[in-house]
Structure formats: structure tokens, C-alpha cells
Amino acid sequence: MIEHDRQARLREIDRRHVWHPFTQMRTWMREEPLIIERGEGNYLIDVNGNRYLDGVSSLWCNVHGHRKRELDEALLAQAGRIAHSTMLGLTNAPAVELADALLAIAPRGLARVFYSDSGAEAVEAAVRIAAQYWGLKGKTRRTRFLTLNGSYHGDTLGSVSLGYSEQFHRHLRPLLFGVTKIDPPHVFRFHHGLSRAAALERSLAQAREIIREAGPELAALVIEPIMQGAAGMWDHPAAYLREIARLAREAGALIIADEVATGFGRTGRMFAVEHAELSPDLMCLGKGITGGYLPLAATLATEEVFAAFLGEPDEFRAFYYGHTYTGNPLAAAVARANLEIFEKEAVIERIAPGIEQLARALRERIAPLPHVADVRQAGLMAGVELMRNPERGESYQVAEQVGNRVIKAARRRGVMLRPLGDVIVLMPPLSIGESELDTLLGVTMESIREIVEAA
Numbered sequence: 001m002i003e004h005d006r007q008a009r010l011r012e013i014d015r016r017h018v019w020h021p022f023t024q025m026r027t028w029m030r031e032e033p034l035i036i037e038r039g040e041g042n043y044l045i046d047v048n049g050n051r052y053l054d055g056v057s058s059l060w061c062n063v064h065g066h067r068k069r070e071l072d073e074a075l076l077a078q079a080g081r082i083a084h085s086t087m088l089g090l091t092n093a094p095a096v097e098l099a100d101a102l103l104a105i106a107p108r109g110l111a112r113v114f115y116s117d118s119g120a121e122a123v124e125a126a127v128r129i130a131a132q133y134w135g136l137k138g139k140t141r142r143t144r145f146l147t148l149n150g151s152y153h154g155d156t157l158g159s160v161s162l163g164y165s166e167q168f169h170r171h172l173r174p175l176l177f178g179v180t181k182i183d184p185p186h187v188f189r190f191h192h193g194l195s196r197a198a199a200l201e202r203s204l205a206q207a208r209e210i211i212r213e214a215g216p217e218l219a220a221l222v223i224e225p226i227m228q229g230a231a232g233m234w235d236h237p238a239a240y241l242r243e244i245a246r247l248a249r250e251a252g253a254l255i256i257a258d259e260v261a262t263g264f265g266r267t268g269r270m271f272a273v274e275h276a277e278l279s280p281d282l283m284c285l286g287k288g289i290t291g292g293y294l295p296l297a298a299t300l301a302t303e304e305v306f307a308a309f310l311g312e313p314d315e316f317r318a319f320y321y322g323h324t325y326t327g328n329p330l331a332a333a334v335a336r337a338n339l340e341i342f343e344k345e346a347v348i349e350r351i352a353p354g355i356e357q358l359a360r361a362l363r364e365r366i367a368p369l370p371h372v373a374d375v376r377q378a379g380l381m382a383g384v385e386l387m388r389n390p391e392r393g394e395s396y397q398v399a400e401q402v403g404n405r406v407i408k409a410a411r412r413r414g415v416m417l418r419p420l421g422d423v424i425v426l427m428p429p430l431s432i433g434e435s436e437l438d439t440l441l442g443v444t445m446e447s448i449r450e451i452v453e454a455a
């Protein structure tokens with residue numbers, strides 16, 4: 001609890017001086033901001049002691065709940081040694097040991113770990129590694145990146161170029177590089193009226209065509225495997241992932257798997273590429289890597305990619321990229337402890353019933369609700385799309401703020417969510433229990449009903 005005067009001061013300063021990300025600040029400043037003070041297990045606790053189930057894992061990164069004892073201890077133990085030293089010209093024990101632990105669970109072939117601080121930077125690094133790789137190989141034509149429509153790869157300029165959204169990024173357009181895009185096989189989004197099988201066929205036909213044309217210029221295919229998250233929660237079958245990866249490889253391109261959201265158990269496997277037995281050339285990790293404790297990210301590379309960068313100093317083959325806090329020991333120590341929990345608590349096996357429970361509830365309780373146009377799920381990652389008229393494919397007006405109103409209604413019922421437009425995202429910590437998940441689903445249902453009936 002924080003006493004009244006201090007709360008009032010915090011609200012006043014926030015309103016006057018803080019600029020929040022992805023936020024229309026005019027709307028924000030009109031409202032009373034909710035201030036989180038503590039966390040406990042799968043709950044967030046505000047300055048007045050109110051508890052909220054953390055339904056989106058504090059923006060998709062929390063894994064084992066808040067105040068997880070082993071993670072707290074790892075953080076404190078490392079703080080007792082050193083909080084930070086640089087990876088430029090030096091190394092440190094937690095970052096080294098974490099690299100070893102990551103590679104032990106990573107898909108076959110990945111052999112090198114390059115650290116950064118956020119998912120966007122992990123993707124940025126992958127893009128630049130791929131670009132420089134082809135330059136170093138003398139294949140100077142290979143400069144094009146192939147990405148999926150409806151993808152999100154982070155918010156640095158390179159990552160925005162990959163996952164461009166007209167709505168959010170049009171002012172940046174002159175600064176971005178062009179990419180080649182293909183449509184994933186999502187029936188609801190791209191292939192109305194087709195069966196799932198026909199949509200898959202059509203998507204692959206388009207991919208074949210585009211990859212055949214662009215093939216010699218392709219540097220890499222960049223993909224969020226199994227579930228394209230932040231651009232709207234678009235799932236695709238493993239067969240699609242497997243086949244476009246094969247096509248891209250056949251054309252000579254590298255495969256970059258952006259597992260920033262899907263990694264660390266989120267889709268029911270440690271990494272989503274495992275659903276397709278895919279071993280990428282580069283893999284981007286972030287979000288859940290520290291269990292949701294600290295900013296850390298990593299780009300994993302094969303030895304083949306890495307080896308291209310070796311040479312004498314005067315050849316200038318090195319990867320000239322990095323950030324001040326790269327390989328931060330506090331974050332690395334917590335990430336190590338995070339991986340140990342996965343093993344000790346058999347987390348991947350343990351979440352299977354929850355994934356089934358979520359699937360059943362989406363199918364039986366949520367999909368039949370009025371104005372629910374589509375439900376999408378991969379593991380403990382789901383999206384519920386609301387529309388004014390699902391039959392006619394008619395969306396709500398942006399001004400109606402239906403998604404936002406649903407999550408406000410959920411908040412009044414003690415559940416914290418965050419929508420993507422009119423897609424209600426459900427992404428609880430992997431540690432969520434059966435009755436907590438039932439609460440999350442029940443509240444989501446009631447909140448949707450309350451708002452769409454009024455809208």
C-alpha cells in the first residue's frame with residue numbers, strides 16, 4: 001500500500017511528465033492511472049492493495065509468476081557480486097553459463113549466442129547478421145527479406161521494416177527498407193470462404209511463386225513460428241512453417257525464427273519451431289527469457305553463419321553491433337535460474353492440461369458469444385476477435401474502442417488484460433493454475449458480453 005498523498009503525487013507527475021509507450025496520451029491523461037506496486041504469483045497488486053490476475057503475463061513475458069523464489073534469489077545473489085560489467089573486451093560468468101544452457105535446449109545446429117536487451121534488438125541483430133553474412137560471402141545481391149503479412153518483429157527501424165503496419169508506422173515510411181511479403185494461410189484474415197486445407201494450398205502456391213521470383217535476392221525468411229502475435233494473433237499450421245522454410249532454404253535464403261513471443265514454452269513446446277522440426281539459421285529470443293524479470297534478449301546463430309565473420313582485424317569482418325548493457329550479469333543470472341525452473345518443474349509437461357482447458361473454453365464458452373468473429377490459439381497464447389457483424393466481416397469503428405472497453409470491464413472484475421485493437425489477448429503466465437485459468441476465461445466471457453451488448 002502507498003499512502004494517499006504519495007499516490008496523488010505519483011498520479012500528478014505521471015500525468016504531467018511521463019510519456020507512455022503505444023499510448024494515446026490525451027486519453028491516458030483523462031483517466032486515473034492504475035499504479036502497480038507489487039506482484040505475487042500470477043497476481044498484480046496495486047497501490048491500494050487490489051489484486052488482479054495477470055492475464056497477459058505483464059505483456060507476454062512473465063513465465064513462472066511474480067516473486068518466484070528461485071528468480072528472486074538468483075537476482076539477489078548476483079547483485080551481491082556485481083550488477084553490470086561490459087561484454088566488450090570482457091566476459092562474465094552468468095552470460096557464459098546462460099549461453100551454454102540456451103544452446104542445450106535450442107534447436108539443433110544453433111551454436112552461438114549474441115546478447116542484446118530487447119526482442120526488437122534481437123531481431124535487429126539477426127537482420128544485420130544476415131545482411132553482413134551475405135556481404136561477407138560476396139553474394140551482394142542477397143539483400144531482400146521475406147516476411148509474412150500480419151507480422152510484428154519489434155520497434156527498432158529494422159524490425160519495423162519487417163513488420164510494417166500502415167496505421168502505426170506510416171510516418172516512418174521514408175526511413176524504412178522494403179521487404180517482400182507473403183500471406184499466411186489464415187482463413188479468417190486472408191482466405192475468406194476457403195477451407196483450412198485450401199487456404200494452406202493457396203498460401204503455399206503464392207509463396208512458391210514469390211520465392212521463385214525473388215529467390216536469388218533473398219537474404220532470409222523472417223517468421224514468427226506457429227503464432228504471429230502482436231500484429232493480431234494469427235496462427236498457422238506446422239505444415240505451413242515446414243514448407244515455407246523448405247522453399248526459402250531451397251532458394252538459398254537463411255531462416256530467421258523470431259521466437260521472442262513464442263519461445264520458452266508459450267506454444268506448448270520449448271520453442272515453436274519444434275512443432276515443425278525446424279532448425280533455423282538464426283533464432284531471436286526475448287520476453288520470457290528471464291521469466292519476465294529483466295530486459296534481456298539473444299540472437300542464436302549456427303556455426304556456419306558465425307564462421308563467415310571470422311578474419312583478421314584489418315579485414316573488418318567483425319559484427320559491429322552491440323549495446324552498453326549487452327550480456328548484463330543480473331539479467332543473465334535470472335535467465336539461468338529461469339531455465340533451471342523449466343527443467344526442475346517439468347514446465348512443458350505441466351502446462352499441457354491448461355492448454356487443453358483453454359482450447360475447450362475458447363471453443364465451448366467464448367466462440368459462441370455474440371460478436372465473437374474468430375478465436376485463435378497456440379498453447380497458452382490466444383486471441384479472441386470481436387466484430388460488429390462477423391457474418392459480413394464488419395469491424396467496429398476505432399472510435400468505439402471496443403477492445404479497450406472489454407479490458408476495462410475485465411479490470412473491474414479483477415483481471416488484467418491488454419487488447420490488440422478489437423482482439424482480446426489471453427496470455428497468462430505458464431504457472432497459471434486450473435481455477436485461475438477458469439477465472440480468466442469466465443471474466444473474459446462476462447466482460448465481452450457486457451461490452452458487445454452495449455456497443
Ligand SMILES: *Cc1c(COP(=O)(O)O)cnc(C)c1O
Pocket residue numbers: 117118119120121123152153154155224229230258259260261262286287
Ligand atoms: C514483443 C516482440 C518483439 C519485440 O520485443 P521487445 O522486447 O518489445 O523489443 C519482437 N518480436 C516478436 C515476435 C514479439 O512478440
